[in-house]
């Protein structure tokens with residue numbers, strides 16, 4: 281597959297940006313915004329971005345860095361936004377959890393489930409305008425517990441709308457495990473009761489996620505029906521913030537270590553090396569490229585002007 285290098289590059293783009301946040305967040309105190317990191321979950325956003333076409337639109341939630349960066353979001357707008365600067369992607373108003381850039385088709389809001397009906401509405405507009413674009417709603421395992429998820433799925437199926445529902449099941453809602461919140465059957469099986477195609481995939485195997493999205497997107501684009509993909513993955517860092525949280529008592533270090541062993545970047549790197557598609561030197565170079573770009577974008581953000589005080593009420597709804 282030609283896209284393997286792109287998938288690795290996008291996962292590294294996300295990982296290096298978030299490692300920069302880990303490095304500077306507490307030390308510099310320049311990012312005055314809560315940050316929900318996707319370290320360990322990069323495969324979902326990277327696979328989605330490679331499988332979509334530029335006109336497709338993605339609507340996501342609080343854990344939005346990965347989707348934004350993968351869907352062509354730029355580092356400078358990202359770091360400037362996290363530092364509250366005027367050149368941020370949302371003019372310094374949004375911070376980490378509302379990354380929105382219509383020019384690349386990404387919209388985020390941290391109110392759980394809030395963007396799901398907006399995705400469905402966008403899909404309805406594509407139908408009414410007879411466009412071939414599709415809408416994607418990305419959300420976590422806890423967000424399927426919100427009433428608006430059920431309403432949105434029901435509407436999308438009934439009206440035959442081109443929506444890809446992507447559930448990033450990382451097994452937790454902040455500190456509550458899935459097992460105390462939902463029945464034991466898999467999410468994708470319960471959602472299938474709405475009479476549309478649903479599937480579950482290993483969310484840390486980027487090639488499998490990419491294949492699942494490719495199939496789903498082909499179906500959605502040409503059959504004009506929704507599709508649901510549950511990606512099984514894991515959040516390696518704390519729910520919000522840059523640290524590890526083994527000491528909070530809700531999960532063990534052993535559990536985190538087990539998932540670190542399934543790192544999607546390490547897995548794809550090994551495949552690319554084993555199949556002689558990339559050498560270790562090439563992989564290291566790609567990693568260094570993004571690390572350097574993250575350094576530069578953060579430095580530039582700190583030198584960028586704050587929003588003008590007189591513009592305080594602009595861009596705010």
Ligand SMILES: Cc1ncc(C[n+]2csc(CCOP(=O)(O)OP(=O)(O)O)c2C)c(N)n1
Pocket residue numbers: 342343390391392393419420421422423424448450452453454515519
């Ligand atoms: C309507 C609403 N209720 C509660 C919250 C507080 N909250 C923020 S993130 C979160 C957990 C979300 O879990 P999940 O959907 O699985 O996403 P994850 O954080 O695991 O990626 C909660 C309860 C919120 N933002 N919005």
Ligand SMILES: [Mg+2]
Pocket residue numbers: 420421422448449450451452453454
């Ligand atoms: Mg979750």
